[in-house]
Amino acid sequence: MSWYAYCIAERQAFPELSRHRRPMPLENVKGLFGNQVFLFPASDLAVLVSEHSEEDAARIDQQCQKDHARVIADCFKQTTLLPFRFNTTFTDDDALRRSIRSNHRHFVANLERFQGKAEMHLKVLVDDVEGASKMQTCCAGKEYLAGLREQAARQRERQARARALSVQLNRMFLPLAEEISCKRLDSGKLLIDIAHLIDRKCVERYQNKYVQAQQTMKDCQFQLSGPWPPYHFVHRPQTGHQTHQPAVPAQVVAAAARVPVAAVSA
Structure with a gap:
């Protein structure tokens, strides 16, 4: 079976x-x-x-x-x-x-x-850096190189903005640990995806801080889910063969966001 x-x-x-x-x-x-x-x-x-x-x-x-x-x-x-x-x-x-x-x-x-720990999943949507747009693929030569440099500069600006925002949120929420990713959406917005590891007994405090963040950071759109199992923080065992083990599945995160608490997989 x-x-x-x-x-x-x-x-x-x-x-x-x-x-x-x-x-x-x-x-x-x-x-x-x-x-x-x-x-x-x-x-x-x-x-x-x-x-x-x-x-x-x-x-x-x-x-x-x-x-x-x-x-x-x-x-x-x-x-x-x-x-x-x-x-x-x-x-x-x-x-x-x-x-x-x-x-x-x-x-x-x-x-x-992870005894007594939980993960809170925070998504932050902000406007992209000014003038950020897709580079024209039809240009060549100096124009092409200039476009590459401009694209790299905007990417650095995005990363710097994401870091500054994550530091601000870290000081507000005081998590035990965090995992952060950032990407540009087709809508022209930046999506900053943050997983915070906290004590389960502090979930209510975290939710109160979330309300405070919504009120004080007017230029950001927030979405919160959790508490979840701390799957972003589970490290894979270092073995010489393939194993079945916990880790992070994007598709399950998306599905689980529509149920009370979260899940993961391997």
């Missing part, structure tokens, strides 16, 4: 597993295609999985991304976890156990590191 994997948690977070060595149903939790979600015991860890057939694999769609996120969201309300990438599967029980065993130290270390 193939398994579809959602996330890893500490086994002790599920007392019902103390008397079980085989996968057991997680009551009232359904996964992809309405399949029952199981707790799969693996040493001192538990993996949330559901049965997965070849027919299921052939009909993976956007709704599945939302269902993946929803399962992780429900689990995250109960305990610290490490989400798997969307559409991570294992061919059988042995394959799942081998993967957990080979990365056990890494998983346990991350679960300890």
